[in-house]
Amino acid sequence: MPAQKIIIAIDGYSSCGKSTLAKELAGQLEYNYIDSGAMYRAITLYFLRNHVDYSDPIKVLDAIANINISFIFNEQTHSSDLQLNDEDVAPYIRDMIVSEKVSEVAAIREVRSFAVAQQKRMGRKKGIVMDGRDIGTAVFPDAELKIFMTADPEVRVMRRFKEMYATNPHVTIDEVRHNLELRDYIDSTREESPLHQAPDALLLDNSGLTREEQLQIVLKWVKERNAPIRQGRD
Numbered sequence: 001m002p003a004q005k006i007i008i009a010i011d012g013y014s015s016c017g018k019s020t021l022a023k024e025l026a027g028q029l030e031y032n033y034i035d036s037g038a039m040y041r042a043i044t045l046y047f048l049r050n051h052v053d054y055s056d057p058i059k060v061l062d063a064i065a066n067i068n069i070s071f072i073f074n075e076q077t078h079s080s081d082l083q084l085n086d087e088d089v090a091p092y093i094r095d096m097i098v099s100e101k102v103s104e105v106a107a108i109r110e111v112r113s114f115a116v117a118q119q120k121r122m123g124r125k126k127g128i129v130m131d132g133r134d135i136g137t138a139v140f141p142d143a144e145l146k147i148f149m150t151a152d153p154e155v156r157v158m159r160r161f162k163e164m165y166a167t168n169p170h171v172t173i174d175e176v177r178h179n180l181e182l183r184d185y186i187d188s189t190r191e192e193s194p195l196h197q198a199p200d201a202l203l204l205d206n207s208g209l210t211r212e213e214q215l216q217i218v219l220k221w222v223k224e225r226n227a228p229i230r231q232g233r234d
Contacts, residue, residue, distance in 0.1 A: 005031070005127035006227045009136035011195065012149030014183050015156040015163075017206055017214070018131040021149070024215050026129040029222065029229060032073065034122055035082070036132035036139070039069055039115050040106040041093035042084040047105060048097065060110045069118065096164065096171060096179070103183045106133070107190035116193075134193035136201050144225050146201035147218065155207050156180060 008025065010018050019035055026033035043064075047054050052063045072081045082090065092098070105111055112134075119139045122128060130139065136146035151159075161176045187195040197203065202221060206214045223229055 004227065006144035006222070006225055007123050007126050007140050007142075008129045008145045008147070008222070009140045009143040009198075009201075010129065010131040010147045010149060011133055011136050011197070011201065012131075012147075012204075013151070013156065013187075013195070014180055015160040016149040016151045017159070017211075018149050020211060021206075021214055021218065022129045022131040024211065025218055025222075028215070028219060029127075029129070029227070031127045031129050032122075034071065034119065034128060034130045036115065036119055036130055036135060037102075038082045038090075038093060039118070040111070041098050041102050042069055042082055042089055043067060043111055043115070044098050044102045044105040045089055045093055046084060048101065054105055054108060054111075057108075057110060060108060064110060064114050067114075069115075071122075094164075094167070096168065096175070099179055099183075103186035103190075107186060107192055109192050112138075112192045133187050133195040136198040137196065138193040141198070144227070145221055146198050147204055147221070148197040148201040149204050149206060151205060152207040153180070 008022075008031070010022050012018050019037070022035070023033050025031070046052070046067055047063060050063065053059050068085050070083045070086070072083060074081050081088065116134075116139055119130065119135075123130065123140055132139070136143055136148070157173060157177045157180060160180060161171065161173050164171045164176060204214060204217065209217075219229060
């Protein structure tokens with residue numbers, strides 16, 4: 001059987017390095033990388049900016065009707081740069097206020113339906129790496145390779161703290177820990193597509209792995225799925 005492009009779905013808890021792995025994997029395979037979490041962050045940012053009462057389904061639907069999320073493919077990174085209503089919002093979607101609200105917004109039925117429909121369209125041609133919370137369970141249940149990432153909670157706290165401290169030196173470890181614990185709870189218990197490991201997903205605990213070590217593990221899994229492996233760009 002000739003090698004063919006596949007869909008790679010990466011799910012897992014916050015601050016497990018899903019995006020880092022997905023970007024590097026997409027580069028190696030010359031696949032398109034889509035950060036589904038960024039979509040929910042962009043929607044959350046829009047809600048916050050426009051003071052949308054997201055407890056009201058009617059107001060949520062009205063707001064979604066005014067949201068245009070697009071991805072511009074970046075040839076250098078093999079990723080798709082997210083734009084919210086033609087604005088590059090990458091500098092804003094990682095702010096603490098967005099991090100504090102994104103799990104609540106992502107749990108809303110109307111929001112998930114809106115985002116999942118777009119994500120499914122992106123995978124029609126395959127050759128895609130997408131990370132999130134429900135990619136292997138709800139978005140691409142038939143993905144050829146599903147990965148569920150996890151790491152020790154304190155390792156995750158320190159990773160997120162270092163990431164946020166670079167842009168917000170006033171953030172504290174306790175704030176980050178509380179945020180992660182709250183997001184884990186909401187993500188795992190929400191009614192719509194809760195976070196859980198798909199039965200056929202491979203578990204990747206990267207608590208003690210380097211970026212290169214985890215990449216090589218996953219490239220081996222890709223090869224086992226009979227997908228072509230190319231040398232990606234630096």
